[in-house]
Amino acid sequence: MNPGTAARADTARTPKGMHDVVWPESARWELTVARFARLVESAGYGLAITPVLEHAGIFHRGIGEGSEVVGKEMYTFADRDGQLMALRPEGTAPIARSFVQHHPVPPWKTWYIAPSFRHENPQHGRYRQHFQLGVEALGPADADLDAETVALAHEFLAGLGLRQVTLKLHSMGDGVCRPGYLALLGAYLAPRQAALCQPHQGRASENPLRVLDCKTPECRAATADAPHFLDHLCDPCTEHFGRVRSGLDALGVPFTLDHRLVRGFDYYTRTTFEFASGATPAAQNGIGGGGRYDGLVELLGGPPTAGIGFGIGMERVLMACDAEGTFPTAAPQLDAYVMDTTGGESALTLTAELRRAGLRVDRAFDGRSMKSQIRSADRSGALVALVVGPQELAAGTVGLRPLRGDAEQRSVPRADIVSELKGFLINAMFIEGPDTTP
RNA sequence: GUGGGCGUAGCUCAGUUGGUUAGAGCGCCAGGUUGUGGUCCUGGAGGUCGGGGGUUCGAGACCCCUCGCUCACCCCA
Structure with missing residues (x-):
């Protein structure tokens, strides 16, 4: 080596x-x-x-x-x-x-x-x-x-x-x-060895089928009239x-x-x-x-x-x-992205609660600024940002901020966040709601 | 296994006949905006110049070796 x-x-x-x-x-x-x-x-x-x-x-x-x-x-x-x-x-x-x-x-x-x-x-x-x-x-x-x-x-x-x-x-x-066909093909190739491409000259008898597969013009020409297996x-x-x-x-x-x-x-x-x-x-x-x-x-x-x-x-x-160019575009990865500028405990519990409810949720870490967190929320592809700042923490609410489209951010009681979020997503047809078709 | 082309920041690339601390755009981080993204402005971080050896006062650049990617051959998926 x-x-x-x-x-x-x-x-x-x-x-x-x-x-x-x-x-x-x-x-x-x-x-x-x-x-x-x-x-x-x-x-x-x-x-x-x-x-x-x-x-x-x-x-x-x-x-x-x-x-x-x-x-x-x-x-x-x-x-x-x-x-x-x-x-x-x-x-x-x-x-x-x-x-x-x-x-x-x-x-x-x-x-x-x-x-x-x-x-x-x-x-x-x-x-x-x-x-x-x-x-x-x-x-x-x-x-x-x-x-x-x-x-x-x-x-x-x-x-x-x-x-x-x-x-x-x-x-x-x-x-x-197959043995009969190989013999037949071998007999066909034997007198044509010289006409084959370099690598196949002299080796045609080892595996005559390979010569058929060869793409060089020489081999192609030499096998143009070779017997077809389907005929034999x-x-x-x-x-x-x-x-x-x-x-x-x-x-x-x-x-x-x-x-x-x-x-x-x-x-x-x-x-x-x-x-x-x-x-x-x-x-x-x-x-x-x-x-x-x-x-x-x-x-x-x-x-x-x-x-x-x-x-x-x-x-x-x-x-x-x-x-x-046929591959389908990827679906959004996340339903919601949780932001928390109050220390992180709300994000910890809120995220867990939403995930248990079957929603796709991620969150920010490392206690970064509000601006930084919402940029991450945007980049994550999430449909909604859930905001917990000092105001929300004090009021026992969560800010539900749509990230796609032009809807306004609104305040939702913390206790209702799962149903409110699901309601929003269904309403916006981001996820499948109850089947209401007859 | 054989031959050609190419390796510079996370990505796409620039880097003059060899000459100071190696650059740009995008991306990333932060600030502008003490609570809010996608636009804009400012700043910052980030580089064993694929690796090793050689030539030279001096190498990202030249030479040798090597690794990898790529294209072709062979063969296959």
Whole structure:
């Protein structure tokens, strides 16, 4: 370890590629997660919270040794017991591991918001720690579940107001037809090695699918006439994929078939899909993706169990929202802000009383001047300032001063402050009153 | 992991061919207004010039190393 790196350990900063999410940005996270939870819970999903750390083998076996994420980007280390541990690089394998461990009765539908770690070089929209919102449904192999799952992700993104998001769909076949297709693709590429881009020359035989995914003009040209997997699926896979497509059509979810869609994890079978934003830079326009992984549970030691899910990148989604300018404005944070220039005891008790009554209330501290306190009240975004000065203290009243709009400050008996404040807020339609509609 | 650009106050930035105690706007604090915000005026606080080393009488500026951000590649969310 060089001196510069060592010195860095003393500096108060987040590690490279990792970020604090603090207010007001964190308010968008809360709202986004809440929306996601409400949506997927309406579809029968329950929350799953799994450890950030797993035995590294879960990912080696599940995602695949050869994958970029496991081979080059995973945070792996031996803990104090000498066990090889890894920080979760994605959300699906831990859920499958959890299924194997607890053998719940399928269908088992879970959702998560989970930090994921990849040791790569960060840039805007790609971080060493990012958060994924996701769902996993284990058990059914039914193509309707594929359609439902894709539609759920689509509905979430559309519900955030995103309009420039496109959906790509493909099928990766299964253990029956994939070997045949890989051989076919390999045979197609073998005589064309020299035409591929530098990095892929000589390596095409290792993972021919990667070449399809490559964006260089050389590889694009060389694979222009490559066989499409969709033309070589086995009959059951063809039928399954046909039902997924008709299901999405029936649900009104637009998609395009993309024979170059190759996902980075080995566990995918049959249906795979990705959502991309047309509003963010191409390098990080992938905002989510997923697919079916019918062999994963068995791979991790469980019974043969089908599964499908998706992960959506929290940071990427918010980037897309920013790019499209669709994110809703934040609601006011506080109903009232308490000011007290008489020593603070009134503020202490009044604030507690109002909070017990269900109101959102903050107050000034450190006995600052009236002017200073009302400036804080204004900045806090509160709708009303409640003023306790010497006059109010002596008279047993509280000054109710509206901060938004042009209403006058008025004096309210201290004993009536909760009902008076609620009455004011309802009247001003800042909070919901009793439902008076028929 | 590879390559380009950039790091000066909380934020956005200025800082001449190297030359005294490093500046502005916004924000923050206080006062003007001895009881009242959003406007205005005045004042104040706040800086290891990302970090370390070097060249020099003298470095925010030049050189080397390093850390971070950023853009691209790779790959992905």
